[in-house]
Amino acid sequence: MNKIINTLKEKKSIPLDQFINIAxxxxxxxxxxxxxxxxxxxxxxxSPSISNLFGEMLAIWCxxxxxxxxxxxxxxxxxxxxxxGSLCTVLLKxxxxxxxxxxxxxxxxxxxxxxLKAIQKTKINNKKVKWIKKIKEINYGPVIFLGNEFFDALPxxxxxxxxxxxxxxxxxxxxxxxxxxxxxKKASDNxxxxxxDLQLISIGNTIEYPVxxxxxxxxIAKKINKFDGGLLSFDYGYTxxxxxxxxxxVKKHKYLDVFFKPGHSDITSHINFELFHKILNRNNLDVxxxxxxxxxxxxxxxxxxxxxxxEKMTFxxxxxxxxxxxxxxxxxxxxxxxxxxxxxxxxxxxxLGF
Numbered sequence: 001m002n003k004i005i006n007t008l009k010e011k012k013s014i015p016l017d018q019f020i021n022i023a024x025x026x027x028x029x030x031x032x033x034x035x036x037x038x039x040x041x042x043x044x045x046x047s048p049s050i051s052n053l054f055g056e057m058l059a060i061w062c063x064x065x066x067x068x069x070x071x072x073x074x075x076x077x078x079x080x081x082x083x084x085g086s087l088c089t090v091l092l093k094x095x096x097x098x099x100x101x102x103x104x105x106x107x108x109x110x111x112x113x114x115x116l117k118a119i120q121k122t123k124i125n126n127k128k129v130k131w132i133k134k135i136k137e138i139n140y141g142p143v144i145f146l147g148n149e150f151f152d153a154l155p156x157x158x159x160x161x162x163x164x165x166x167x168x169x170x171x172x173x174x175x176x177x178x179x180x181x182x183x184x185k186k187a188s189d190n191x192x193x194x195x196x197d198l199q200l201i202s203i204g205n206t207i208e209y210p211v212x213x214x215x216x217x218x219x220i221a222k223k224i225n226k227f228d229g230g231l232l233s234f235d236y237g238y239t240x241x242x243x244x245x246x247x248x249x250v251k252k253h254k255y256l257d258v259f260f261k262p263g264h265s266d267i268t269s270h271i272n273f274e275l276f277h278k279i280l281n282r283n284n285l286d287v288x289x290x291x292x293x294x295x296x297x298x299x300x301x302x303x304x305x306x307x308x309x310x311e312k313m314t315f316x317x318x319x320x321x322x323x324x325x326x327x328x329x330x331x332x333x334x335x336x337x338x339x340x341x342x343x344x345x346x347x348x349x350x351x352l353g354f
Contacts (some may be wrong), residue, residue: 003029004180004262005173013172016095016247017155023262024153025112031263032113032153038084045253046149047234047293048087051324055090057300058180058232061352062091062144063101065230068350072142075104078132080108080147080216085120087148091288092126108132135219141200145220148234149269151276152268154212159187159195159249161205166192169338180259206241208269214279221283221343230344231280236337237271239290246270273339285343294335296353297328323325 003026007014014022024031031037038049047054066075082088088109095102107129111117117131132138159171167184168191174181191209200207220231238244249256251265258267273290280287306325312317329335344350 001316004171005177008173008180009177013170013185015157016169016171016182017157019262020155020210020267022094023267024155026263029263030113031266032116034115036084036116036119037266038086046083046086047328047338048083048090048148049198050327050334051321052090053302053305053321054297054323054328055087056305057297057302058087058146059091059094061232061300062146062157063095063098064352065144065350066101066104066142068352069142069228069348071100071104073104074106074142075101075138076106076108076138076141076143076229077276078108078110078111078135078138078143078145080145081150081153082111082120083116083149085109087146088129090118092124092128092314106130108138110135130214133203133239134181134222135216135223138223138227141223142254143223143227143229143233145224145229145231145233147231150205151213151216151233151271152215152237153266156213156247156269157191157209158245159191159207159209159342160184161201162206166195166207170276180262198278200243200272200275202241202243206245207243208246208272210269210272210275213271213276217276217279221285224343224345225284228345228348230348230350231285232336232340232342233276234293234340235271236334237273237339239273239339241274244270250299269337273341276341280341280343283320284346286346286348287341287343288340288351290341292331292336293338293340294329294331296340299353 004022027033037348050200079088095105099103105128109131111131112133160169164185168187170183170185171180172183195201195209246269247258249258249265249267256265277287306321342354
């Protein structure tokens with residue numbers, strides 16, 4: 001909070017994406033840099049923590065993709081933002097059941113938070129796993145990029161459209177320097193050109209421009225084009241073209257004002273999957289249709305797997321497993337809100353789950 005206040009006192013105002021970057025990723029005061037926000041005791045819970053079946057299904061998908069590309073002697077799996085390490089733990093456990101795949105495997109965890117890295121290391125002790133901070137550290141392949149709720153936490157710009165004028169959202173202090181508030185500044189010609197080029201202007205007056213996510217997509221596409229492989233990513237978002245303010249802040253599983261104690265709560269936005277599709281296509285990757293999380297998991301066989309496991313379970317354990325499964329698959333919970341996008345090298349035609 002102090003870092004943000006001091007920055008605003010010094011600079012008077014900063015763009016929204018810069019504010020989000022300080023609130024979440026500042027080395028000393030950033031939300032992700034100083035605490036573990038995951039799980040029941042934290043601020044939010046993600047699919048890998050809800051049910052191990054989620055991680056199992058992703059592991060099966062990875063093995064099938066490896067088989068599709070000819071069972072290369074080396075396969076690199078890169079998890080984008082591995083959170084508390086829950087997903088990687090289940091992946092490793094499942095991969096061990098596929099000996100040839102496991103022998104070919106190396107895992108890179110892309111993590112910039114030393115705090116989260118320390119938490120991950122308490123769960124993951126395996127010579128196949130190493131930690132990286134940048135995509136450019138990847139220097140061989142084929143590579144499978146795996147992301148679950150990674151892109152939603154990257155800083156975005158917001159542009160407010162009024163008639164034919166465009167204003168960029170900035171953050172500033174109130175006159176008594178005690179409150180943080182929004183400020184609209186005339187958008188630069190360069191910024192307007194970018195949003196026009198990306199065809200982001202439609203009905204509604206708040207345009208979201210995910211600057212950081214697009215940089216990541218381009219860096220990932222470069223590696224896939226160079227080394228072969230693919231990107232499989234899960235996130236909440238939308239596929240219908242719309243201009244909408246989706247910025248939100250979460251603490252203790254409740255939604256808050258974005259300016260309430262920045263640095264102490266999560267800030268996210270919904271993913272514009274149509275835009276992701278466009279960017280990946282532009283970067284010469286083939287994108288399978290975007291699907292819902294429930295459809296993807298069902299197509300891979302999550303219900304069949306649950307039924308097999310349930311045969312040896314007590315009634316209580318069975319009820320718990322299916323309750324957790326409902327959270328992942330129910331259209332009113334994560335089933336429809338979460339979407340899945342898969343991009344691969346143009347020469348490939350893998351479609352499991354889509």
